[in-house]
Amino acid sequence: MHAAYATVPEESRGRLHAEAGSAHRTCFQRDRDRIIHCSAFRRLKHKTQVFVEHEGDYFRTRLTHSLEVAQVARTMSRTLGLNEDLAEAVALAHDLGHTPFGHTGEDALAEVMAPYGGFDHNAQALKIVTDLERHYAEWDGLNLTWEALEGIAKHNGPVVGELPFALADYDARHDLELETHSGAEAQVAAISDDIAYNNHDLHDGLRAGLFTVEDICDLPIVGRCFAEVDRRWPGLDPERRRHEALRRVFGVMVEDVLSESARLLREAAPGSAAEVRALGHPVVRFSDALWADLKVIRAFLFTRMYRHWSVRRMRRKATGVVRELFEDFMDDPGMLPDDWRDAACDARSETIRARVAADYIAGMTDRFALEEHRKLRGPMGRG
Template identity: 70%
Template structure:
C-alpha cells in the first residue's frame, strides 16, 4: 500500500514538452525506461567507479554501480510505501553526468572549466537528460517528468548558493524548486548510493588486495558480520566467507535506513509529497549510531583504497589525459566529430565553446578517452 506522501503519477507535474501518456506505463515508468535506453546510460558500462574500467573484469563500473543502487533503492522504497518507479528512475540516472575516470576525471575537468563556469556531474546529468540526448523527433533530451528531474538535481539535498551553469540554465526555464528537499523517492536513491558504494568498494578493494579481511574485520559492522558467518558456517571457503559477511553488512545498512526513515516519516506528520519537500530536513537517513560506524568505514576506504599508492599513480595518469585533451579540443574544435560542429558554429563566445567541449569530453568512456589521447598525442 502506498503511503500518502508517496509521489503519485496521476498527480505528477508533467513534462516540459507535453506528450500523450502511455496506456500501459505510468509517467515514472516511462522516465525509467527512457533512461535505460539512453546513450549516456549505455556508456556507463565503460566508465570508472574506482578502478579504471579496463583494469579488471570484476570491478564495478558506473553501470553496474547504478544497477546496484537501483536494486537497493527499490527495496527501501517498497518498504517505506513509496513509488518504486520514480525511485528507480532517479537511482539509474544519478551518475549519468560522470566524466571518464570517475571523480578523478571530474576534478580535472572542473579545474579546467573554472574560467567557463566549472563542471559538476549532477548538473551535467540534468544537461544530458534535457538537452544532449538527441533521439526524439519532438524534443531534445528525454523530456522527463518534473519529479524525475527534481530528483536528479537535488537527491542529495537542496541546491543553494551559486548554481553550476548546467543546472542554472535549465532551472531558469523550468523551475525545479532547488531550495527545497526532493521527494522521499529521490532521498531513497541518495541513501541507496551510499549503501551500494560502501558495500561494493569493500568487495573491490579486497579483490585488488589493497587491504585484507583481517584489517576490515576490525571495523564496526564488518567485524560482527564476519563473526556471525564464522559461527554459523565454520571452515567456510574464503570466497563464500567474504560474500556471506559482506552481504550481512549490506543488510545492516538497508535495515537501518528503513527503520530510521519509518520513524522520521511518522514523526514528520507528512501527509503529502509537498509536506516532504517542505519538511526542512531529510526524512530518509541512517541512524546516528550507524552513521558514526559508516564514517569509520569511509575513512578506512579513503586512506586504503581511494588514496592507495597504485590508485594514485593511475589518478595522475588519467588526470594528464583530461588535461591534454581539453585544451587541444578547445583550441582546435575541428577535432570534434561532425555532429558537434553545428553547436560549435552557433556558440556565441569562447565560454559556450568550452562548455560544448566539456560536454563532448565528459561524455567519453574511459577507453575512448585513452584511445583518443593515444591517437592525438602518440
C-alpha cells in the same frame, strides 16, 4: 499501496513538453524506460567507479553500480510505501553525468572548466536528460517528468549558493525548486547510492588486494558480520566467507535506513509528497549511530583504497588525459567530430566553446578517452 507521502503518477507536475500518456505505463515507468534506453546509460558500461575499467573485469562500473543502486531503491521504496518506479528512475539516472575515470575525471574537468561556469556531475546528468540526448522528433532530451528531473538535480539535498551553469541554465526555464529537499523517492535513491558504494568498495578493494579481510575485521559493522559468519560456518572457504559477511554489512545498512526513516516519517506525518519537501529536513537517512560507524569505514577506504599508490598512479594518468583533451579541443575545435565541431566552431564565445568541449569529454567512456588521447598526443598525434 502507496503511503500518503508517496509521489503518485496521477499528481505529477507533468513534462516540459506536453505529450499523450501511455495506456500501459505510468509516467514514472516511462521515465525509467527512457533512461534505460538512452545512449548515456549504455556508456556507463565502460565508465569506472575507482579503477580504470580495462584493469579488471570484476570491478564495478558505473553501469553495474547504477543497477545495484536501483535494486536497493526499489526494495526500500516498497517497504516505506513510496513509488518504486520514480525511485528506480532517479537511481538509474544518478550517474549519467559522470565523466570517464570516476571522480578523478570529474575533478580534472571541474578544474579546467572553473573559468567557464564550472562542472558538476549532477548538473551534467540533468543536461544530458534535458538536452544532450537528441533522438526524439519533438524535443531535445528525454522529456522526463518534473519529479524525475527534480530527483536528478537535488537527490543529495537542496542546491543553494552559486549553481553550476548547466543546473542554473535549466532551472531558469523550468523551476525545479532547488532550495527545498526532494521527494522521499529521490532521497531513497540518494541513500541507496551510499549503501551500494560503501559495500562494493569493500568488496572491490579486497579483490584488488589493496587490503585484507584481517584489516577490515577491525572496522565497525564489518567485524561483527565476519564474526557471525564464522560462528555459523566455521572453516568456510575464503570467498564464500567474504561474500556472506559483506552481504550482511549490506543488510545492516538497509535495515538501519528503513528503521530510521520509518521513525522520521511517523514523527513528521507528512500527508503528501509536497509536505515532505516542505519539512526542511530529509526523512530518509541513516541513524546517528550507524552514520558514525560508516564514517570510520569511509576513512579507512580513503586511506587504504582511494589513496593507494596504484590508484594514485591511475588518477595522475587520468587527470592528464582529461586536461590534455580539453586543451586540444579548445586550441583547435575543428578536431571535434560532426555536430560537436559545428557547435564549437560556431560558438559566440570562448565559454560556449568550452562547454561544448566539456560535454563531449564528459560523455566519453574510459577506453574512448584513452584512445582519443592516444590519437591526439601519441607518436602520430599532435604532440
